[in-house]
Amino acid sequence: MVLYLIPLVSFSQYNKRLNIGDTLPSLSFTHIFNRPGSSISLCDFNDKLIILDFWNRWCHACISAFPKMESLQKKFGDKIQILLVTSDTDESLVKLFKKVKLPKLPIISNDSILNSMFPHVTVPHHIWIKPGGSIQFITDDISTVEENVSRVLDGIDLNLHSKNEVIDFQADSALLKEGNGRLQKYITGYSIGMTKIEENESTIWSMFKDTANKTIGFKFVNTPLIDLYKMAFGYSLVNSEFKYDNRVMFNLPCISKYLCRPTELDDMNNWAENNLVCYESKWNGSSDSLAYQYLQNDVMKFFTFSVKVEVKEVSCYILKTKNKFDSSRFVTNEKVFEYTDKSFILKNMPVSTIIESLNELAIFKNSPVIDETNYSSNINVKLYKLFLQILLN
Numbered sequence: 001m002v003l004y005l006i007p008l009v010s011f012s013q014y015n016k017r018l019n020i021g022d023t024l025p026s027l028s029f030t031h032i033f034n035r036p037g038s039s040i041s042l043c044d045f046n047d048k049l050i051i052l053d054f055w056n057r058w059c060h061a062c063i064s065a066f067p068k069m070e071s072l073q074k075k076f077g078d079k080i081q082i083l084l085v086t087s088d089t090d091e092s093l094v095k096l097f098k099k100v101k102l103p104k105l106p107i108i109s110n111d112s113i114l115n116s117m118f119p120h121v122t123v124p125h126h127i128w129i130k131p132g133g134s135i136q137f138i139t140d141d142i143s144t145v146e147e148n149v150s151r152v153l154d155g156i157d158l159n160l161h162s163k164n165e166v167i168d169f170q171a172d173s174a175l176l177k178e179g180n181g182r183l184q185k186y187i188t189g190y191s192i193g194m195t196k197i198e199e200n201e202s203t204i205w206s207m208f209k210d211t212a213n214k215t216i217g218f219k220f221v222n223t224p225l226i227d228l229y230k231m232a233f234g235y236s237l238v239n240s241e242f243k244y245d246n247r248v249m250f251n252l253p254c255i256s257k258y259l260c261r262p263t264e265l266d267d268m269n270n271w272a273e274n275n276l277v278c279y280e281s282k283w284n285g286s287s288d289s290l291a292y293q294y295l296q297n298d299v300m301k302f303f304t305f306s307v308k309v310e311v312k313e314v315s316c317y318i319l320k321t322k323n324k325f326d327s328s329r330f331v332t333n334e335k336v337f338e339y340t341d342k343s344f345i346l347k348n349m350p351v352s353t354i355i356e357s358l359n360e361l362a363i364f365k366n367s368p369v370i371d372e373t374n375y376s377s378n379i380n381v382k383l384y385k386l387f388l389q390i391l392l393n
Contacts, residue, residue: 193302194278217282
């Protein structure tokens with residue numbers, strides 16, 4: 001299967017970056033990946049709202065969103081046209097769609113032209129094009145929901161989140177120096193604390209040690225503030241004892257509502273603007289413990305809330321083994337993870353994975369799950385009645 005791109009304009013016209021308000025040139029695409037022998041011309045959709053959905057085969061969020069995009073296409077019919085665009089080759093997509101369901105929406109594969117017109121760092125990356133070809137929004141998949149599409153079709157003005165990524169973002173550079181200082185407009189304090197940045201929408205956190213110069217420090221990019229507190233006071237970026245929500249208490253309900261990720265998509269952009277923060281630091285020294293204490297002081301100084309660690313008695317669930325526990329019953333080569341509202345099944349998994357998985361479930365958000373099995377090998381766990389009892393309580 002081969003994709004042919006036939007530009008109806010000069011190379012210089014379709015090789016330049018397009019922005020909101022620009023007009024998309026007329027382009028034709030033949031031999032669409034999932035429609036052999038067919039062709040698509042953008043001018044055929046001149047009377048429709050076009051949404052270009054840029055994705056890649058390694059993007060789980062993109063692939064998981066295909067059903068949502070298909071539902072939008074079905075809902076609005078011939079009023080809109082959604083096109084899936086990827087730079088992935090046909091060969092790689094053939095392998096992918098042996099594992100996942102092939103969407104019905106047209107897939108423009110092996111693309112370079114549209115990617116050059118709309119350069120981006122993260123996917124999903126969505127371009128909304130008004131009838132007539134004018135670019136209306138350059139945004140993310142969070143904004144592409146039924147309500148927003150309906151409002152646009154009704155001629156209602158919207159202020160959707162605008163992605164302003166730059167493809168030359170220097171992830172390894174100090175934030176103060178990145179892009180010759182172009183990120184300094186986000187600074188809120190010094191060690192340094194910064195607000196959410198738009199030039200790269202990835203979430204990054206790391207701890208570095210320079211043994212030669214005897215320095216140590218951290219870098220956080222677009223990290224939820226609550227996660228920054230958890231890592232700082234848990235003395236770990238990965239295994240903080242506070243990484244689960246059931247280990248965190250708020251003295252006022254409004255604080256929880258402010259810090260915790262919203263369940264409604266309409267609230268996500270406001271939450272991100274207020275809660276995603278950046279931080280970078282460097283100190284003389286090599287002690288991890290001392291570095292985390294400095295980090296704690298800084299986050300208390302730069303950001304909104306005060307935090308303290310206390311030992312409290314709370315209700316919890318304890319995983320124990322019975323007296324006649326027989327480990328041989330759980331020997332299997334198959335690894336399984338299944339979770340529904342009524343059941344929880346893990347096969348051939350270590351107890352630590354089971355404890356982590358349970359603590360991440362919403363029904364345990366107020367009660368930690370504790371491991372008292374003293375068992376290190378893999379086991380199987382099937383929970384049915386426990387879930388029903390918890391839900392009823």
